[in-house]
Amino acid sequence: MNNLEFDRQHIWHPYTSALDPLPCYEVTGASGAELRLSSKEVLVDGMSSWWAAIHGYNHPVINQAAHAQIDKFAHVMFGGITHQPAIDLCKTLLNIVPQGLSRIFLADSGSVSIEIAIKMAIQYWASQGRTEKSKLLTPRGGYHGDTFAAMSVSDPTNTMHGSFRKTLIEHFFAPAPQIGFDNAWHPDEIAPMRDILEQHHHQIAALILEPILQAAGGMRLYHPEYLKQCRLLCDEFDVLLICDEIATGFGRTGELFACNHAQISPDILCLGKALTGGYISMAATICTEQVAVGVCEGEPGVFMHGPTFMGNPLGCAVANASIELLLNSDWQGNVKRIETRLKHNLMPLAKLDSVENVRCLGAIAVAQMKSSVNVALFQKDCISQGAWIRPFGKLIYLMPPYICSDQQIDCLTQAIEYAITKGCAR
Incomplete structure (x- = not known):
């Protein structure tokens, strides 16, 4: 055979x-x-x-970084241990991501980074004594991954996830953005999102979306003003904003991060895919100091997540080389x-x-x-x-x-x- x-x-x-x-x-x-x-x-x-x-x-630069790290050590647990590749990567990320983000959780895939972001948002509000804020809001037409929490905030009519509809937690969905990236903006575009937040903000922990490009859900490019208005609505209605830049991060849309098209910063940012230049699976969930501290203020006092390969040194070393290569090009x-x-x-x-x-x-x-x-x-x-x-x-x-x-x-x-x-x- x-x-x-x-x-x-x-x-x-x-x-x-x-x-x-x-x-x-x-x-x-x-x-x-x-x-x-x-x-x-x-x-x-x-x-x-x-x-x-x-x-x-x-690529010879990334190859060399991988060889150099694997000759030292390919992996150590991240519980109670740190290492230079992770420290270097986190320093670099904080220098280039949108302003206001300060705490980094290094995971092992983009889908897992979404799970982490959702858990962060829900645990944040629970720690503030607002356990009723346990739902997510997202535009239709989105896609955030194939694990269960990620599926639950992806388009509910998407055939990729239709078989699991009765198993998934139900969240709130706004109509997909319709105005294209280069088209004229009209304020009616954001009205349905405002309506949902006005009625249900007391239940909503976070709004999650893919900035500028709804990728695997339909490859739709939408107007930057929509993203800007979502940031304003989250501030107005006391809801966290999660931006999924797994597909768009590291220059794909012409900006280093797609959030930059609208000049906004999320409360939680998810990165993956190009983070390591495609060499090895790795992701990052990055949040503000307010979210990080808020998560840990109530019981159990720690963030309840810990992937086995979190902060993998080989992945961090490769990511460092890939980002440096990008920024110097x-x-x-x-x-x-x-x-x-x-x-x-x-x-x-x-x-x-x-x-x-x-x-x-x-x-x-x-x-x-x-x-x-x-x-x-x-x-x-x-x-x-x-x-x-x-x-x-x-x-x-x-x-x-x-x-x-x-x-x-x-x-x-x-x-x-x-x-x-x-x-x-x-």
Whole structure:
């Protein structure tokens, strides 16, 4: 039995049926912005390995940091122990995240960082004697992860989580933001969020949202004023604001953090994915001093969470190298260059009968189709054009590494045009 046949029969891949799994392609190497397959194709990666590998693959600076740390120690427990990589990482993060954030909880995945944020918010109010504030509020159309608390604040009609609807805690949902990033703002957009807070703020611990980009829930880009108004409403109605920047953090939207588009700072910030440049799973939940102190003022007097691999030294060392590499590069220039190229190449596709619309911001591009995309067929077509792109639902999207050349961006966009023209959405 060859590798791919064994994989098909025994290994379960994400969002794939065990009865009729999607085709898998074996990667044998990766460098720069390219993946090499066992079948000898070399593909430009349009996904940054689910938005994480912002520097591409096999980067010598990050490799060296990983080697140096693993030769010292790969992991120690974080209970009662600290180490230089964690201290360095937390110092760096506090220097670059939005102002007002001061306490960092280092976890092991983006979904877990959301669980931690939700627990922080609920324990904060419980410690203040306000146990009735135990619900969350969030816009529809969002996605925050596949663990249970994260699912409960993701879009309740999303088919990814529909099977668990009766098991999940029920929270409050506002309509999804409708005004696009570049469109004219209208104050009616925020009215439904205000209405819910006016009626239920005494029950709501926190408002959680993805700043500027609702990512895996639909790749929707919305107006910065919506985010700004959410911050004001949270202040007015005594509700914490949690910003999930797992997808948008570290430059993806053209700002270092998407919150910066609206010049706001949350009470709790969640980071992951690009935190380590895609090398290793790690996340951070960062909160204000008020939240950190408030959580610990009542019983039990400590924050009740402690992942086994919290503060993993290898992850911290890699994250330090990745962030330093980003900050010392012309990341803004590269992201802007990619945005310009994506718009130039993809906007004309909006004229095609099968395409609903095209939208771009930073190193993000989305072609929304009128019908669902045949993933297996689409990927086969793209591979034939030297591109790795994974769509979902009606959405064909790109989030390439920031190191992509113009020629590599052209390869990705031409592959999309080729696959759409051949009729992948059917």
